[in-house]
Amino acid sequence: VGERSRFEELFLPHLDAAYNLARWIVGRDQDAQDVVQEAYLRAIKGLEGFRGSKARPWLMTIVRNTAYTWIRKNPHVSAMIPFDEAIHVVPMDDQLSESSHEERKRLLHEALSRLPVEFRDVLVLYEIEGWSYKRMALTLNVPVGTIMSRLNRARRRLQGELAAARDPEVQSEL
Amino acid sequence: VNCEDVDRLIDAYLDRALEPKRQIEIERHLSRCQACQSLARQCEEFRSFFSANAPIYRAPPELRARILAMVPDEKVKPAFRFWREPWVYAAAAAVLVTLCVALTILFPDNGKEFSHVAVLNHSRSLADNGLVDVASADPGVVKPWLTAKLDFSPPVVDLPGSGYRLMGGRIAVIRNRPVAAVVYKRKGDVVTLFCWPENRDLVSNGNYLIQGYHVCTWSNAECNYIVVSKLDSHELDQFADLFRDHIQSNPY
Numbered sequence: 322v323g324e325r326s327r328f329e330e331l332f333l334p335h336l337d338a339a340y341n342l343a344r345w346i347v348g349r350d351q352d353a354q355d356v357v358q359e360a361y362l363r364a365i366k367g368l369e370g371f372r373g374s375k376a377r378p379w380l381m382t383i384v385r386n387t388a389y390t391w392i393r394k395n396p397h398v399s400a401m402i403p404f405d406e407a408i409h410v411v412p413m414d415d416q417l418s419e420s421s422h423e424e425r426k427r428l429l430h431e432a433l434s435r436l437p438v439e440f441r442d443v444l445v446l447y448e449i450e451g452w453s454y455k456r457m458a459l460t461l462n463v464p465v466g467t468i469m470s471r472l473n474r475a476r477r478r479l480q481g482e483l484a485a486a487r488d489p490e491v492q493s494e495l
Numbered sequence: 496v497n498c499e500d501v502d503r504l505i506d507a508y509l510d511r512a513l514e515p516k517r518q519i520e521i522e523r524h525l526s527r528c529q530a531c532q533s534l535a536r537q538c539e540e541f542r543s544f545f546s547a548n549a550p551i552y553r554a555p556p557e558l559r560a561r562i563l564a565m566v567p568d569e570k571v572k573p574a575f576r577f578w579r580e581p582w583v584y585a586a587a588a589a590v591l592v593t594l595c596v597a598l599t600i601l602f603p604d605n606g607k608e609f610s611h612v613a614v615l616n617h618s619r620s621l622a623d624n625g626l627v628d629v630a631s632a633d634p635g636v637v638k639p640w641l642t643a644k645l646d647f648s649p650p651v652v653d654l655p656g657s658g659y660r661l662m663g664g665r666i667a668v669i670r671n672r673p674v675a676a677v678v679y680k681r682k683g684d685v686v687t688l689f690c691w692p693e694n695r696d697l698v699s700n701g702n703y704l705i706q707g708y709h710v711c712t713w714s715n716a717e718c719n720y721i722v723v724s725k726l727d728s729h730e731l732d733q734f735a736d737l738f739r740d741h742i743q744s745n746p747y
Contacts, residue, residue, distance in 0.1 A: 325566050328566055329563075329566070333559075333562075333563075336554045336558070336559055336562065337552075337553045337554050339554070340552055340553065340554035340555075340558060341551055341552040341553070344550075344552040345550075345552075350555070353552070354555065354557075354558045354561070357554070357558060357562070358558070358561055358562060358565065361562050361565065362565065365565070365566065422548070425544070425547070425548045426548050426550065428548075429544075429545070429548045429549065429550070430550060433550075444549075447510075448545065448546065448549060449549065449551060453512075454507075454510070454512045469504075469506075469507045469512065470503070472506060472507075472510075473503065473504075473505075473506040473507065476506055476538070476541065476545075479541075479545070480537075480541050483541075483544075
């Protein structure tokens with residue numbers, strides 16, 4: 322059936338990205354899965370209205386909105402932001418020794434889990450999804466200047482959290 | 496540009512997201528400010544640390560399975576393609592047949608049926624020499640005679656100058672009801688005009704050839720008409736036209 326193959330062609334290749342974004346925003350694996358499933362449902366319903374060629378940003382926007390809806394509905398869960406231990410983490414850089422890399426990852430996870438959700442939001446969109454300031458401003462419906470300062474504060478805050486968490490060994494490596 | 500500006504804009508500067516003018520101003524400031532150079536270095540170190548260690552999650556296989564399972568349920572099933580259902584065609588055929596039957600019952604081609612009866616009556620009247628029960632060329636005589644024996648007043652007209660001579664009238668029976676039969680003659684040819692009021696079983700317009708007789712049928716708001724004769728169909732049509740014109744211009 323045409324709709325199905327169109328859907329698979331457009332959106333299935335971005336499932337990892339969709340899950341990653343949801344996971345960054347809502348934290349836990351199971352919650353992220355629920356968010357992604359809900360987002361794909363919305364995407365299927367909206368498929369007939371989708372005429373653009375850029376399926377990925379469209380899907381990412383839906384995932385993001387769905388994630389925020391989920392957070393509004395589950396404020397007690399999102400307040401904790403457990404950011405649980407990754408089972409599906411893909412390291413970006415495997416050059417470092419296994420032990421120190423694991424340690425760094427753990428530290429960064431901890432630091433990220435203590436960030437407000439809006440900060441993780443802009444970090445993942447900019448750093449991982451590679452969105453421009455302009456696209457983020459459009460999607461978040463705020464001025465570019467707001468994106469700029471939010472990203473700036475997100476990085477500073479994360480640096481601060483890292484400094485607080487890191488042990489002397491990691492500090493020396495930095 | 497001072498150090499505070501750089502502190503605020505350093506990330507955007509490193510992202511090359513500032514306007515070109517701003518970008519250059521900060522570059523100039525960095526080239527002569529040690530403290531800000533150090534800040535920029537720290538930021539860059541953080542960036543490389545972040546990009547090396549930031550978690551990137553992959554969708555668990557069960558999520559992929561859940562989403563794949565979701566697609567046909569959500570999209571294919573509700574989209575009911577009626578033209579793919581065989582029973583739709585059966586239903587359509589049944590409706591069509593019913594419609595045809597209903598049309599036949601409601602609007603039957605009854606002209607031929609009536610005509611057979613009329614032809615039989617006409618040919619018998621010739622054979623039995625029972626052409627007319629009231630013989631007169633005067634509508635003023637024929638019409639009251641017929642009206643007295645029927646439950647309606649039939650149109651009886653003479654057609655002067657047409658070659659058709661009013662012979663008189665009789666009562667005929669068509670489909671179990673008495674009807675007026677008005678007889679005309681042109682030379683040797685006898686024309687019988689059958690007429691009766693009808694509001695339910697209106698005769699359809701038609702021309703028939705039955706047992707060597709030409710028949711012309713029609714109806715108007717008041718009556719059904721059947722004309723039978725040995726005249727050819729063209730002449731019969733002319734007679735029918737003449738008769739219709741006459742009763743229209745001279746209400747009976």
